[in-house]
Amino acid sequence: xxxxxxxPKYLVTQMGNDKSIKCEQNLGHDTMYWYKQDSxxxxxxxxxxxxxxxxxxxxxxxxxxxxxxxKAHLNLHINSLELxxxxxxxxxxxxxxxxxxxxxxxxxxxTVV
Amino acid sequence: xxxxxxxxxxLSMQEGKNYTIYCNYSTTSDRLYWxxxxxxxxxxxxxxxxSNGAVKQEGxxxxxxxxxxxxxxxxxxxxxxxxxxTYFCAVDxxxxxxxxxxxxxxxx
Numbered sequence: 001x002x003x004x005x006x007x008p009k010y011l012v013t014q015m016g017n018d019k020s021i022k023c024e025q026n027l028g029h030d031t032m033y034w035y036k037q038d039s040x041x042x043x044x045x046x047x048x049x050x051x052x053x054x055x056x057x058x059x060x061x062x063x064x065x066x067x068x069x070x071k072a073h074l075n076l077h078i079n080s081l082e083l084x085x086x087x088x089x090x091x092x093x094x095x096x097x098x099x100x101x102x103x104x105x106x107x108x109x110x111t112v113v
Numbered sequence: 114x115x116x117x118x119x120x121x122x123x124l125s126m127q128e129g130k131n132y133t134i135y136c137n138y139s140t141t142s143d144r145l146y147w148x149x150x151x152x153x154x155x156x157x158x159x160x161x162x163x164s165n166g167a168v169k170q171e172g173x174x175x176x177x178x179x180x181x182x183x184x185x186x187x188x189x190x191x192x193x194x195x196x197x198x199t200y201f202c203a204v205d206x207x208x209x210x211x212x213x214x215x216x217x218x219x220x221x
Contacts, residue, residue: 033209041150041199043211056208090155092209101146101158102209 003027006091006105013081014113021076021108023091031055032074033102034066035090043090049074050096081112115140117204119212126192126219134215136185136202145185146209147176148201156201160187192219 004025013019025032033056034046047066048056054066063079074091088109094102116139126132136145144163148156160169162178162185169176173196175188185202199214 035209035211041214041216043156043201043214045208045210048208092156094209096207099144099161099163101148101161103158104148104156106155 002106004091004093004103004105006089006108008108009106010109010111012111012113015081015083017081018077018079019081019110020078021089021091021110023074023076023105025072025091025093025103027093027103029093029095029103030071031094031096031102032068032071033092033094034074034076035092037088037090037107039087047074047076078110081110083112086110086112115142115205115208115210117202117210117212119200119202119215121215122213123216124218126189126196126217128193128219128221129191132189132192132217134187134189134200134217136187136212138183138185138202138204138210141180141183142204143180144204145178146203147185147187148203150199150201150214159200187215189217192217194219194221 031050033048049068052068068074088107091105092102118137147159160176165180167178173190178185197219199216201214203209203211
């Protein structure tokens, strides 16, 4: 059983389109994250949700909108895709109050053409 | 702003030799995480360091944390090819701020 799963794994789309990436975790964690990894492998946090509430919203264009329908899911919707959005997007989850690590999904490679 | 710096960003290692990579961070944190990433893959947790002086070892890798110096080290003993990867450190579980990674290549 996959602990943190993202779909799709690959996403190729044209500029201007709207797309969504889904993430689900079955670890019973209360906190979920979205990260963007660029071509230089730099990992930057985009959003963090704790118990469905947004706790971190970094400087991200408002074309990116996260949605957490419940503690086990955190989806990322992107409007009006741009070339610069091409990257690998990772979802992760953790137990905020426990001294354990965050677990990462397999990543979604988004290519905007 | 929390900053996490790793160095060296790229390290070529000879098999059988010992090396250390470094992670510095800018604000107080008593939790530090090391991850490994293979090309095209996700991040795999290696170590969770929770207090000053914490030391953890797994195989040829040993990680330590000095919270007063805001420094963590990852020591590689007798490097082997399988350790070729990018190693990331991260601090603060609320936002998990990552460094830029140490890209390690182990050559025969």
